[in-house]
Amino acid sequence: MNKVKQKDLILYSGLIILGLAAPYLFSAFKVQLTYLCVLIVLAMTWNLQGGEMGYNSFGNILFYGLGMYLTASVQVGMFFSLAEWTESGGEKTFVHTTAQYFQGMGVGLLVAAIVPTIVAGAIGYAILGLRGHYFAICTLGLGIAAGEIAGGIEIIGAGQGFTTPPFPAEIVDPEARGQFFYFLSFLVLVLAFVFVKYIYGSRFRLILNAIRDNEDKAEAMGIQTMKYKIVGWMCSAFFCGLAGGIMGGLIGYIDSTDVAFDGREMGVFMVLMAILGGKGTLWGPIIGATLFHFFKEGLWTFILGWQYVALGVLIVVIVVYFPEGLMGWLREKYPERFGEVIDEKDRKAQVELK
Amino acid sequence: MDFLIFKAPMLMVQASLDGILLGILFALIAYGMALQWGVMNIINIAQGDLVILGGYIAYTMYLAGIHPAWGVIVSPIIMFFVGWALYKLVINKVVDRDLFISILATFGIAIVFQQLMNFIFGADVVVAQSGYGTTMLFDNSVTLPNSKIFSAVISVLYAVALVIYMKKSRLGRAIRATAQNARAAKILGVDTEKVYAATFGINAALCGIAGALISITLTLHPYVGLPYTVRSFMIVIVAGLGNLPAVAVSGMGLGLFEEFADYILGTEFRIGAVFMLLVFILVYRRFKLSKKREYLK
Numbered sequence: 001m002n003k004v005k006q007k008d009l010i011l012y013s014g015l016i017i018l019g020l021a022a023p024y025l026f027s028a029f030k031v032q033l034t035y036l037c038v039l040i041v042l043a044m045t046w047n048l049q050g051g052e053m054g055y056n057s058f059g060n061i062l063f064y065g066l067g068m069y070l071t072a073s074v075q076v077g078m079f080f081s082l083a084e085w086t087e088s089g090g091e092k093t094f095v096h097t098t099a100q101y102f103q104g105m106g107v108g109l110l111v112a113a114i115v116p117t118i119v120a121g122a123i124g125y126a127i128l129g130l131r132g133h134y135f136a137i138c139t140l141g142l143g144i145a146a147g148e149i150a151g152g153i154e155i156i157g158a159g160q161g162f163t164t165p166p167f168p169a170e171i172v173d174p175e176a177r178g179q180f181f182y183f184l185s186f187l188v189l190v191l192a193f194v195f196v197k198y199i200y201g202s203r204f205r206l207i208l209n210a211i212r213d214n215e216d217k218a219e220a221m222g223i224q225t226m227k228y229k230i231v232g233w234m235c236s237a238f239f240c241g242l243a244g245g246i247m248g249g250l251i252g253y254i255d256s257t258d259v260a261f262d263g264r265e266m267g268v269f270m271v272l273m274a275i276l277g278g279k280g281t282l283w284g285p286i287i288g289a290t291l292f293h294f295f296k297e298g299l300w301t302f303i304l305g306w307q308y309v310a311l312g313v314l315i316v317v318i319v320v321y322f323p324e325g326l327m328g329w330l331r332e333k334y335p336e337r338f339g340e341v342i343d344e345k346d347r348k349a350q351v352e353l354k
Numbered sequence: 355m356d357f358l359i360f361k362a363p364m365l366m367v368q369a370s371l372d373g374i375l376l377g378i379l380f381a382l383i384a385y386g387m388a389l390q391w392g393v394m395n396i397i398n399i400a401q402g403d404l405v406i407l408g409g410y411i412a413y414t415m416y417l418a419g420i421h422p423a424w425g426v427i428v429s430p431i432i433m434f435f436v437g438w439a440l441y442k443l444v445i446n447k448v449v450d451r452d453l454f455i456s457i458l459a460t461f462g463i464a465i466v467f468q469q470l471m472n473f474i475f476g477a478d479v480v481v482a483q484s485g486y487g488t489t490m491l492f493d494n495s496v497t498l499p500n501s502k503i504f505s506a507v508i509s510v511l512y513a514v515a516l517v518i519y520m521k522k523s524r525l526g527r528a529i530r531a532t533a534q535n536a537r538a539a540k541i542l543g544v545d546t547e548k549v550y551a552a553t554f555g556i557n558a559a560l561c562g563i564a565g566a567l568i569s570i571t572l573t574l575h576p577y578v579g580l581p582y583t584v585r586s587f588m589i590v591i592v593a594g595l596g597n598l599p600a601v602a603v604s605g606m607g608l609g610l611f612e613e614f615a616d617y618i619l620g621t622e623f624r625i626g627a628v629f630m631l632l633v634f635i636l637v638y639r640r641f642k643l644s645k646k647r648e649y650l651k
Contacts, residue, residue, distance in 0.1 A: 056454045126637045126641070127633075127637065129637075129640040129641070129644055129649065130636055130640050131649050131650065132453060132454070133397055133453040133457055134591075134650045136454055137397070137457070137584075137587060137632070137636070138636045138637070140584075141584060141629040141630075141632040141633050141636075142633055144580065144584075144625075145626050145629035145632075145633065148623065148625045148626030148629065149623065149626040151626075152622040152623050158622075264465070268461065268465075275458075305473070306469075308465055308466075308468070308469040309465075309466050309469045309470060311462075312462045312463065312464070312465035312466030312469065313462070314462070315459070315461060315465065316444055316463060316466075319448075319455055319458045319459045319462065320444060320447045320448060320455070323451075323452075323455055
């Protein structure tokens with residue numbers, strides 16, 4: 001297992017080179033590429049507990065929004081008074097120097113990764129005791145409640161929103177901002193991929209799958225399911241927080257319900273992308289997110305105003321007709337490619353049954 | 355956050371009356387949800403959006419010059435067919451599947467509905483004026499809009515009518531039989547497909563009534579559907595499926611909770627409080643059940 005196959009090596013190095021070259025090749029689409037990286041991270045980590053563990057959460061947006069607010073708050077709060085900043089709408093008198101900006105961003109992202117992880121651990125015991133659709137609805141409620149509550153808190157801008165620190169003006173290169181955020185998100189993407197890939201080869205994944213397939217039996221086999229469920233959720237929360245932090249900086253403005261705790265968009269996107277690609281596969285969410293992003297960006301400009309209708313229809317169509325996703329469909333079609341051997345006798349028996 | 359409500363006892367009376375009248379309305383929506391959840395085993399996230407659509411039907415009548423109160427008759431009829439069509443288009447494909455599929459599919463429907471309503475009726479907060487005036491109680495210190503009383507009365511009337519219909523009519527019996535055991539009902543000659551469609555239609559019709567009442571008592575906006583879904587979901591899980599008196603009581607309880615949360619926490623936290631209550635109720639029940647080594651099913 002330890003030996004990386006030559007084919008894989010070529011694939012990964014090719015992807016990394018593509019990823020590193022992308023902002024120079026498609027320099028007009030840097031923001032879109034950053035979005036893509038973030039979407040892939042969200043889909044991949046959602047898949048970790050939605051697809052592998054079978055706990056379909058609508059509430060990972062909670063960690064995403066938390067990360068976004070935390071990064072911005074730390075970035076501002078380290079150097080200025082947070083209350084005055086939000087009062088003024090982040091204008092004029094408070095200007096971050098270059099060093100301050102990057103220091104703040106670094107510390108902010110660190111906090112944005114750690115705090116949601118802790119939050120997930122803290123509420124995990126209570127929330128993860130719920131199963132199936134109760135878990136789904138409960139997390140949906142959590143995400144929306146967080147948005148509503150954040151919209152009422154004065155110090156982070158309440159309903160008028162929170163302007164994140166602008167990119168330092170001392171860096172005159174107009175490309176710099178886009179490149180910085182792209183490489184940051186790409187770094188997180190690589191981190192997330194390596195992490196998820198590692199989990200896919202580990203015993204931990206088998207335990208998560210056991211929980212998904214039959215939690216009671218898993219418990220009866222002596223697995224401390226609650227412990228693993230919480231750890232699984234914390235893994236998701238870690239990357240959701242990071243992704244949120246980056247997005248906050250990229251968008252430059254945080255609104256409680258439309259940007260941060262955006263259950264109507266991001267919260268659904270991550271579920272949809274994972275399902276589109278195929279839940280419970282390593283590459284499924286990546287392919288799903290990429291396809292979804294291309295679809296969204298390519299099509300939405302043509303159907304301006306109708307994009308949410310299209311989104312809703314897309315959700316219904318995907319969920320009703322392709323619940324197994326693209327990878328699931330491929331697996332059905334070419335089982336040999338997935339290392340599944342179908343016994344010839346079995347196939348005959350199936351045909352006879354029909 | 356000020357605690358005015360504890361200084362002025364009359365405000366408490368006001369909040370209680372408002373809460374109970376509002377709660378009856380919530381209970382009506384929750385009854386619809388309990389019905390289709392019990393019969394079809396589907397959690398309909400679009401419930402609240404059906405309510406809002408029903409409200410917009412009444413509002414359109416109001417714009418056309420007809421008194422919006424007639425909406426409580428017209429809107430359920432239209433909504434019944436909307437529900438029927440929705441069933442035939444989407445819901446029949448998710449009935450026997452995983453509940454998560456139905457949640458996500460109805461979530462998609464909810465998004466479509468919200469956006470279409472946004473196109474057709476605009477993104478403004480609207481209200482249909484019923485012109486019913488207000489009743490003053492206790493030396494003018496408690497004001498009660500007559501439209502709220504009207505809506506509570508209509509809700510109760512419809513709920514009672516539906517209960518009788520479910521008990522006495524042939525379709526009602528078929529629905530109850532399907533809820534108990536769909537397979538057995540099918541064997542005994544019940545067209546379950548039709549029963550499901552009718553159930554979803556009745557649910558939508560109830561939403562239509564509630565929506566028409568909301569259009570004259572509260573406000574309408576294309577994106578406020580989800581809180582109604584969550585409220586009815588909450589009422590159903592507290593009351594249990596098919597327990598109508600409990601639905602009514604927990605509906606009123608929720609109404610009271612909301613009014614008091616409104617006064618104590620402030621209006622900006624009202625919706626947040628509703629969603630947090632959902633989380634608390636679920637977590638509370640989870641801990642209670644886990645003592646018996648069970649979980650919510």
